Amino acid sequence: MTAMTALEQPMIHWVEEDQPRSARWRSESGNPAPKRVVIADDRMTADAAYRLACEGTGMLWRGDFQNARQLLQALARRAEPKPKKRPKLPATPTDAFNLHRQAQSQRARTLGMLLLPFEADYSIPLRRAPDVQQACNEAYGAPTDSFVTSLRELQGLIGAHEWRKKGVDIPALGDRIHPHYGVYSPVRGEYIGLVAEAPLPSTRLAFDIGTGTGVLAALLAKRGVTSIVATDMDPRALSCAKENLLRLNLDGQVKLMETDLFPEGRAPLVICNPPWIPARPSSPIEHAVYDPESRMLRGFLSGLAAHLEPGGEGWLILSDLAEHLGLRSRDELLAAIAAGGLKVVGKIDVRPQHPKVSDQADPLHSARAAELTSLWRLAAA
Known part of the structure; x- marks a missing residue:
């Protein structure tokens, strides 16, 4: 699996301060670009964010980075399957596998709707954002342009970087x-x-x-x-x-x-x-x-x-x-x-x-x- 070139990356579009904006969408994990994007910050509640995520609306974060992490954790709790929604009749092993994969895919799509902006040097222009340049360089290669990706993908990059360090x-x-x-x-x-x-x-x-x-x-x-x-x-x-x-x-x-x-x-x-x-x-x-x-x-x-x-x-x-x-x-x-x-x-x-x-x-x-x-x-x- 090779990193995408800039020409292969789709664009996402949104309106901010009454002006149309756009940026490259980047996802090494293969997630498609959200078709609709809105601006979100520290004022957004977890319930409102979860509704937007379930609708497939991407939320481009402009608030504090650590608050974005907490919001993603709140979304993850809401995305967990509820016991009462589990089927009462035992499924066949194949049915259980297919349902499990379907649930995993839906959860990944939902949690992938919280988006982060990146500068061309892999810095994140948000308050209390960590330095993730080495993790991005390892996954994406040399930086070329600014882009947007999901916070969940960034967490995967950071996790891979830690595995690579400690082995x-x-x-x-x-x-x-x-x-x-x-x-x-x-x-x-x-x-x-x-x-x-x-x-x-x-x-x-x-x-x-x-x-x-x-x-x-x-x-x-x-x-x-x-x-x-x-x-x-x-x-x-x-x-x-x-x-x-x-x-x-x-x-x-x-x-x-x-x-x-x-x-x-x-x-x-x-x-x-x-x-x-x-x-x-x-x-x-x-x-x-x-x-x-x-x-x-x-x-x-x-x-x-x-x-x-x-x-x-x-x-x-x-x-x-x-x-x-x-x-x-x-x-x-x-x-x-x-x-x-x-x-x-x-x-x-x-x-x-x-x-x-x-x-x-x-x-x-x-x-x-x-x-x-x-x-x-x-x-x-």
Whole structure:
């Protein structure tokens, strides 16, 4: 996911002090520009703001920045689903998933209606506004022009900046991985543990398909694989992986390549951790989680045999959450493996440990409680 150029950014328009005004709209998370924009400040009540947000009206903030933060928190409380509005009859897992996604999308649209002005140098011309120039530079690149974006998007940029600074502890690496904005953070460590434990078919060469932060390429290098080709289609991911590998002093073992799925040639080990849920992402950032019609999964399985050396293995890291949600069956997965001219030579499973597993208030709790993450060891049939 690359940052938008100024020419690709739409304009928003409003009236202020009886004069027509306009500015570029910026949203790396893919939110459309609000069609109607009004001026808002410290006098606006939370109820009035919530009504406007639900109507799809953007509120360009001219008051105190910290008051805008408090207003967004008040909007978030009002956007929470009310218990009495939840369906009484139990939905199927697929229905629960679709309703959950719908509610998430509506909530994001509503909370995205509180807007902030930015100067061309990424400063915010509001009282008590923080210095966010470094966070904006990391997400957007070098500044070019003034623009407007949502306070919620800014919070995402600041959160990504903090993750990038402190990093994610990876016990199997004995070090930390520092994710960049827009690159999926390896916070679910159970799949990394599987790659650390599985027996290596060779330490000569490996392909890491869809490397992201570079965490699995780094782990293979730490395990003694002397040469790794790590691919990704996203320039942000490749930049992130490069920075991580340099910091870990593993860049000499890993070659990064911008390509869709496989590099040329064959390897004794080909590894892939595709997005686990076959559904349409609602924003560019969600492409790491949602894989429409299992495009990446099917592409990996259909092309794997042609990129394996004789006796080599393909490692597919995949959660079965989609199966518990009714979005993909085990039979469909096995059929795709067989259709790719592959056979299963082994499988290692682990139960996730993330907080949502035990959160009974989560609408997807039953599926999450049953979830297994697996490393499928595949070979040419």
